[in-house]
Each structure stands twice: as C-alpha cells, then as structure tokens.
Amino acid sequence: MKKFLTGSMTLLMVLYGGMALAGTTIEFSDPKGDDDGPGKYTYPTDAVYTPGSFDLTNVELEDAGDKVKVTVTVKAKIEDPWDSKAWDGNGFSVQMFVIHIDTDHKAGSGHKDGLPGFNVTFADDQLWDKALVISPQGKTRVQAEVTAKAAAMKKDILIPTSVSVRGRKVVATFNKSDLGGDLSKSWGYQVLVQSNEGFPDKTDFLTRKVNEFGGQHRFGGGSDYDCDPHVMDLIAGKAQGEGSEKSEQHKMLGTFKCNADGSGTRAVLQMVYPEG
Ligand SMILES: [Ca+2]
Ligand SMILES: [Ca+2]
Numbered sequence: 001m002k003k004f005l006t007g008s009m010t011l012l013m014v015l016y017g018g019m020a021l022a023g024t025t026i027e028f029s030d031p032k033g034d035d036d037g038p039g040k041y042t043y044p045t046d047a048v049y050t051p052g053s054f055d056l057t058n059v060e061l062e063d064a065g066d067k068v069k070v071t072v073t074v075k076a077k078i079e080d081p082w083d084s085k086a087w088d089g090n091g092f093s094v095q096m097f098v099i100h101i102d103t104d105h106k107a108g109s110g111h112k113d114g115l116p117g118f119n120v121t122f123a124d125d126q127l128w129d130k131a132l133v134i135s136p137q138g139k140t141r142v143q144a145e146v147t148a149k150a151a152a153m154k155k156d157i158l159i160p161t162s163v164s165v166r167g168r169k170v171v172a173t174f175n176k177s178d179l180g181g182d183l184s185k186s187w188g189y190q191v192l193v194q195s196n197e198g199f200p201d202k203t204d205f206l207t208r209k210v211n212e213f214g215g216q217h218r219f220g221g222g223s224d225y226d227c228d229p230h231v232m233d234l235i236a237g238k239a240q241g242e243g244s245e246k247s248e249q250h251k252m253l254g255t256f257k258c259n260a261d262g263s264g265t266r267a268v269l270q271m272v273y274p275e276g
C-alpha cells in the first residue's frame, strides 16, 4: 500500500509539474479568401506571389520557458523563390508578418502608428506596446531597417532568435525577456500580413506598396498615394475563423480616407483580446 501511495504521489507530482511548466498558448484563426485588404486588393502579377500566399489562416503564440514561439499559417505552401539563404535570410521570400501586442489596454499608452509603410494606426485605447517582426530578411538587415526607419519604436520591436519554415507555416522564436513578461490572454493582439520588399521606399520598413493598378511586384486595388493601408490580411472580430470576420476586416481596413491631393487619414485598427 505504501508503495502504491508513493507511486501515485509521484505520478501526481509529475502531472502537476507538467501542468505548471506548460505555459499559456494563444490561438487565433482567420477565414480563407480575405487576402484582399479592405476588400479589393489584388496580388502582384509575378508568378512568385502564388495564390493564397498572403491569406492568413492561423496564428499561435506559445509560452515556452524563456522563449515565446510564434507559428503563423497561411493558405498556400510557403516557397523560397528568391533563395533567401543566399542573402542570409530565413527560408522564405515573399511574406512578412508583424504581430502587435497591447500589454496594458490603457488609453494613450503605446504606439499609435503601425510600422512605417503599413499606413495604419491603432485605436486610442488599444495602442501597441510590442511588435514581433517575422521577415524573410536576416537579423542584421531587419535591425538596420529598424534603426534607419523606426528608431523611435526601436526598443519595442522584437526580432526573432530563430525562424524556420514547415509547409504552410513559419515558426519564429523570440526572447521572452524582450516581451517583458509571460504571454497573457488579457493582452490584445493584431497580426498584419504584408509582403517583404527587399528594395523598399526610403521610409518604408520592408513593405511592398499597394497601388491603384497592380504590377509585377506591386499590389493593386488601392491608391498610388500613401493614404491606403498596406496590409493584405489581418485578424478581426473574435478571430475564430468565421466568415463574418471577412467583413469585419474589410470594414476595419476601410476606415481610411484618401483625398484627391494625396493627403488623407489612415485606417484605425482594433486588437483582438482573447478574454474579451
Ligand atoms: Ca485569411
Ligand atoms: Ca498599449
């Protein structure tokens, strides 16, 4: 009996220990077929931009000891047509993902503007405090872009310690210490899908432009001025992959205004708070 009790207690301790070690996992889903920004964006015409490459379907953030593991899934298999390893890259070529996190949900606290070139802002009570950048570019290049174009946000932009590609998924690992604490379901999240542009405009953070008419390496369906959001897909509503989230995305990204002279107001984005 004693032996049995000891065995049971060991088992309980192992189970309890396992539960304590398993950190928070946060998962968002996104419907297919909404890789069109505010509703009418089209892919560049070059064959490297395969259908579905910018169509977000799932994002998972996992607390893993002193790391946070982020897995982003898109509809199409992730390819590396420009051989990223030849330029110190991460095993893919055309996508770029930025995960914005609002850690305090406090009016006026955080960054209102998205990274330069995304042409978006965030709602006043949902300003981002940390942004996790997953680019095909290696660490040195991304760091140089941050210093040159987003210096004021530098301490809040996180670059992964490792990136790998598995089928339709990109997996990136970040230092938890850079995030400032354990992942929390009380935080807000917003995931933006863009295309990594290796030769960006001089103020753009590796972003590919959206123009009125698409081109070989330009998205279409937007404006030639920088008033339109340069975002192909994002999470919306409750981020459970429901069809209604498409119109919620279109509505959110459609809150921008372009004037005839090129001025305008930028789209205002909302975060998704898993705890509501
Ligand atoms: Ca999608
Ligand atoms: Ca905030």
Ligand SMILES: [Ca+2]
Residues within 6 Å of the ligand: 030, 031, 034, 056, 233, 234, 235, 236, 245, 246, 249
């Ligand atoms: Ca979406």
